[in-house]
Amino acid sequence: MSMIADFYGGKSILITGATGFLGKVLMEKLFRTSPDLRVIYILVRPKAGQTLQQRVFQILNSKLFEKVKEVCPNVHEKIRAISADLNQNDFAISMQDMQELLSYTDIIFHCAATVRFDDHLRHAVQLNVTATQQLLLMASQMPNLKAFIHISTAFSNCNLKHIDEVIYPCPVEPKKIIDSMEWLDDAIIDEITPKLIGDRPNTYTYTKALGEMVVQQESGKLNLAIIRPSIVGATWQEPFPGWVDNVNGPTGLIVAAGKGFLRSIRATPMAVADLIPADIVVNLTLAVGWYTAVHRPKSTLIYHCTSGNLNPCNWGKMGIQVLATFEKIPLERAFRRPKADFTTSNVTTQYWNAVSHRAPAIIYDFYLRLTGRKPRMTKLMNRLLRTLSMLEYFINRSWEWSTYNTEMLMSKLSPEDQRVFNFDVRQLNWLEYIENYVLGVKKYLLKEDMAGIPEAKQHLKRLRNIHYLFNTALFLIAWRLLIARSQVARNVWFFIVSFCYKFLSYFRASSTLKV
């Protein structure tokens, strides 16, 4: 009997960010392990021409929710999508919906955020700080609320090397930042952004740190906890291995490597790749929700959901395994063969960017133009290089996160809960996980059919032949130009030709003698 699953039975749960990567895995696990929960309220905005209902329908009918439908056939009735935009005052929730949320909510999981690294500070503050503050205000008016779980990031303090499960204050109070965003114009915000974020690499990590401070300021009144996952990757085991549906973090680079766009990346192979599977994050989150509501710790506990100190893997090992998997199971219609390497200096990075990224893109676009098609590769490559430059900060450093609270919580779980809500990253086999991750990228993100593997391998063989042909042609042209211009090259060429001629004459003469 799982105490955690039992706890969520009959409860009304509010999830923000339920349409996101982590939110969907969280919802799936809740429905699968506690099908008798009362309702899950999700705050959703209409997006990309889809209504709320269409968005929910699409999620529930996706591969991710296949198992849920077996254990909870009436899942459609248990999900209540509430129209909300976290950028608006009171989230633009109708009075009636607001009343329902305030009256019934038992637990809140706050996952919504902007995870873009390059977001304008005003927008990042609005979503990651102001919206958190507003949600806390709403929470304080909920008579039945038992726990508020805030999802932050292990990188909110990435300006430090060793990070404990505590809140590190930012120099400027979040309230002051929120106020200033209301009256400062964009130009001034742009000017002060580097000063405000200080030694953090982007507005994302900075605003997530401010969000934590906002949560801490409410800790006297509410029963709160903060979860800090590191780099969230595809699922490890549940509902099945390798599930992933967006390109954030390493996923996009795995796609780019598999399609042959990514040939070199500035990374430190020995740096710790602090990846954490999405299902581990979700299991910890649900265990924290239970523990916070039932045991009501005296202070707001912070839980690091990281892998580095318990079961470290490095980027070198990860990269090699990604490429090894693509050897066996290639992606379809690759641009070039998957073959990438790590570089460590700025000079070599610039060199390989020019030779391995920009030059092939220019040549391919030239070919597209010649064949009457629209060039697109240079644009795509520029975007990839921009993305690489944004991610580089995280793949050239290592951090140490202490995990006392997470380990303490593990020890409080019954053996059954440790099994059903397993967040023990020590049990994870990295090579197996990465292989499943790559497979998941192919199947669930790119929706490629496994039956297409022989054709994909054939395509890679063709690319290899084109590569050899191209290199030979390039060499011959270069050589021809060289001997036209240099006496030394002509002498070398004369020497090689006469040597070959003599060798052939000798070979012919000796074979004639034998006869």
Ligand SMILES: CCCCCCCCCCCCCCCCCCCCCCCC(=O)SCCNC(=O)CCNC(=O)[C@H](O)C(C)(C)COP(=O)(O)OP(=O)(O)OC[C@H]1O[C@@H](n2cnc3c(N)ncnc32)[C@H](O)[C@@H]1OP(=O)(O)O
């Ligand atoms: C020895 C052998 C070596 C072999 C090596 C080869 C193997 C390679 C695999 C291993 C590589 C490991 C790399 C690890 C990278 C680690 C990242 C760590 C990040 C840690 C952050 C902390 C965790 C968090 O808390 S937050 C969650 C993470 N958030 C993000 O990841 C968001 C990042 N994305 C952005 O901020 C933006 O998308 C940005 C700024 C990168 C680009 O913005 P832009 O406006 O230019 O474009 P978009 O419209 O957003 O997208 C354009 C285009 O790019 C695609 N794309 C987006 N993100 C990625 C990505 N991560 N990788 C690749 N491609 C990406 C996107 O889909 C769009 O494509 P279209 O085709 O145009 O639609």
Ligand SMILES: NC(=O)C1=CN([C@@H]2O[C@H](COP(=O)(O)OP(=O)(O)OC[C@H]3O[C@@H](n4cnc5c(N)ncnc54)[C@H](OP(=O)(O)O)[C@@H]3O)[C@@H](O)[C@H]2O)C=CC1
């Ligand atoms: N992915 C990762 O590697 C990590 C993530 N985290 C944290 O985990 C949480 C979830 O991240 P993840 O699932 O990856 O992110 P996603 O980008 O996949 O999801 C973000 C969610 O927030 C919602 N959202 C954004 N803006 C609004 C808005 N204005 N109104 C309503 N909803 C909005 C999105 O809705 P919509 O679908 O409408 O856009 C989406 O559901 C975040 O707090 C993030 O900081 C922490 C560490 C690592």
